[in-house]
Amino acid sequence: MDIDKVFKALADPSRGYLLDLLHRESGQTLTALCMHMDMTRQAVTQHLQQLEEANLIAVVWQGREKLHYLNPVPLHEIHARWIGKFERDRLDVLRNLKNKLEGKDDDKT
Template sequence: MTILSREYLVTYKASMDAIFKALNDPARRALLDSLRAKDGQSLMELEEQLDMTRFGVMKHLKVLEDANLIVPRKVGRFKYHYLNAMPLQEVIDRWVEPLLARSAARAMADLKQELEKPMSKKPDFVMQTFIRCTQDALWDALTKPEGMANYHFMANRIELEGNQLIYYTPDDNKMLVCTSIAETPKTRIESTFEPHWAGPDVPLAKSSFVYLIEPEGPQCKLTLEHYDIPEGQEGVTDGWARMMSGLKTWLETGEPANFGSAA
């Protein structure tokens, strides 16, 4: 049984209070609905959908950002906003999940600008979560294959070949190949994303993703950015949610957590 510290419980309560405050306004709920329908919108795009001033929209976005329900990403002169599902999933885990089978989608962008290699384009998808663990533990979990089966939602075997992580399904079929492009130790990982689950006869369509790690006291902020997701692969967002939720649970409890589908 995991015993939570008083400090953790105080932090958790403050996080829950911020979430419920953010949701207790129809304009903010409308903004979340809009980002759910189309992620990565600019302030101008969101402003056009609400009957209020730009300043009013900015105030609502700040409340949502403070609750970690949205993650901003600045590219050039523009700031884009992404829906972050992880805080809502934590609410489900606390009050709803005990009443349901463990199969709901889960989840997981901002590393300090001076610590991050900026991307020249905006991501298609952003997810962010906070994990109560050391920076070393999180880095090892993301880079060392021997522990990955403890939190991946489908792969039960992962092998490292050179700079490639190769994921295999329980029936020993290759499902995913991720090739490391660039790494800043304990801070940043940039990798390709090459799915194989459709079978050998389907042409491969690669994309890329970035992990950003930022230590914050006894916890780490982990941000995932996925770029150039091909048409037909939009479902990878659900896979990321399941994987990131398993990662958080495993690192915080030490118990394997494989949040696969309920099929």
């Protein structure tokens, strides 16, 4: 999975809002989502395509309607690859910073 694509997809407020909309109600059609967005349908389509490419949403066609579903898996990946990794060292980093600021050595206190 391309984690950068996921971050890029999440970087735009409109796309974040689309995810929020889908979180509130799963399986919404394109036009349903458009009603909450202050832009043209095509703009929304393009945002949704990016979200889809980042694997953040899944699309199901039902006749002429396009239903959108949230996929929480990539966010789980972010947690695994970034947040967990950095948080594990959280206290260490902060202590390290504190010591440096105080001009001390790392003395594990």
